[in-house]
Amino acid sequence: MNKIRVSLLTIFSITTCIGQTYKVLEKINIPGNQGWDYAVVDEVNQHLFVSHGSEVNVIDLHSNKLLTSIPDTKGVHGIAIANDLNKAFISNGKDNSVSIINLTTYELIEKVVLPAENPDAILYDAFSKKVFTYNGKSNDATVLDAITNKVVKSIPLGGKPEFSVTNTKGLVYVNIEDKNQIKTINTSTLEVTNTWSIAPGEEPSGLAIDLETNRLFSVCGNNIMVVVNALNGKVIKTIPIGEGCDGVAFNPKTKLAFCSNGDGTITVVKESKKGRFSVLETVKTQKGARTIALDKTTNRLYLATASFGDKPAPTTENPHPRSSIIPNTFVVLVVDAK
Incomplete structure (x- = not known):
């Protein structure tokens, strides 16, 4: 019985994971550089x-x-x-x-x-x-x-x-x-x-909220998401995320928080009914897709980015240069669970 139970739980876990796997479904090309x-x-x-x-x-x-x-x-x-x-x-x-x-x-x-x-x-x-x-x-x-x-x-x-x-x-x-x-x-x-x-969070950028449970999701430059009690400011949980995050969105229907990372990933965090938080999956997107928008009516996610050339050498005037955008590559990524 124990072996059968373990097998059933494993199958259920795999099925659930497959059902919630997000991926880039489409790229919308937009003129401009x-x-x-x-x-x-x-x-x-x-x-x-x-x-x-x-x-x-x-x-x-x-x-x-x-x-x-x-x-x-x-x-x-x-x-x-x-x-x-x-x-x-x-x-x-x-x-x-x-x-x-x-x-x-x-x-x-x-x-x-x-x-x-x-x-x-x-x-x-x-x-x-x-x-x-x-x-x-x-x-x-x-x-x-x-x-x-x-x-x-x-x-x-x-x-x-x-x-x-x-x-x-x-x-x-x-x-x-x-x-x-x-x-x-x-x-x-x-x-x-x-x-x-929000220590140990550093350089917070994106912020989202679960209005039902009064939880704030603050994504930080030191590659962590800080979950905060919106009633008293207490830090509840810190969760590892990708590098170069700038945005986060929360879907109240699925209880999922999505952190968009400039390294070309989305960190998907699940909020359980018991108030626990864990990384559900890491979704591959495209380098530079660091901000995110959620359509709560369709559950789809949208991220803007482009393709990049080589990064220039640092100079005194520009000690932290950014890679140049390759012309005519600006796109909006459409991400959904399929």
Whole structure:
């Protein structure tokens, strides 16, 4: 009986693993040879917004074809979707502004110049009807009223902010990259309410949240994911991930967290019903695919990247050079479990 039981458990384990294996199903080719950063899914309209140098590419997810491109978004980093207001908010790092776009026509509603430097990650909080830009050089957050498009306040953060998430109940959380922290912001008072160390995590970038269990997933530059209790800031678990991570997404239906790594992998982390966390699998993607977007309606993942040439030799002016992008190789990877 024990041997039979072990065999059945083994078969079940293998079947489960096969059923949850993710792979690149398609590559969507996009014109242009500039760099990229965040991408986000407009689930209502089934469109993917991809930052791409000085424009934002919009992809129709029914056909996986380029629908349109939004111009004049110099040094674009992030896009926040506000379906209830029919707006997209785009952070433009090179001219310190936010472009506000009509989600139906893709026309510019307004471009708001910020009292900040290098707006990077951006978040729309539907609970408060506010937009938060996280500004890499001025070490603060700029808050916009999403209805009037006016700047409401600047919030000092005491360090370089990265990605942010909302608990949809009046709090937002933001990674502070150079301080190895997560800070919480009250969306009513617009004040920092908590500062939590996420040691041993270093240089946190991507951030995701499980709203049901109040767990934060912070992915860090020292190749670990830190799972944090969103109620008290306690570090619950650290999990090894790939190298060069920049993004993470959480699927509440499958209880899986996906960490996108620049080394060409996705680390898939499973959250069990007992509150335990473990690496389910490592998915091969493509070098440079370091940011990630999740479509929660289809469970598909999207990652932007390109092919690279040789890395230049370091110089005094550029001690840490990046490899050049090979022309006409910019793609969006479509990843799913099949």
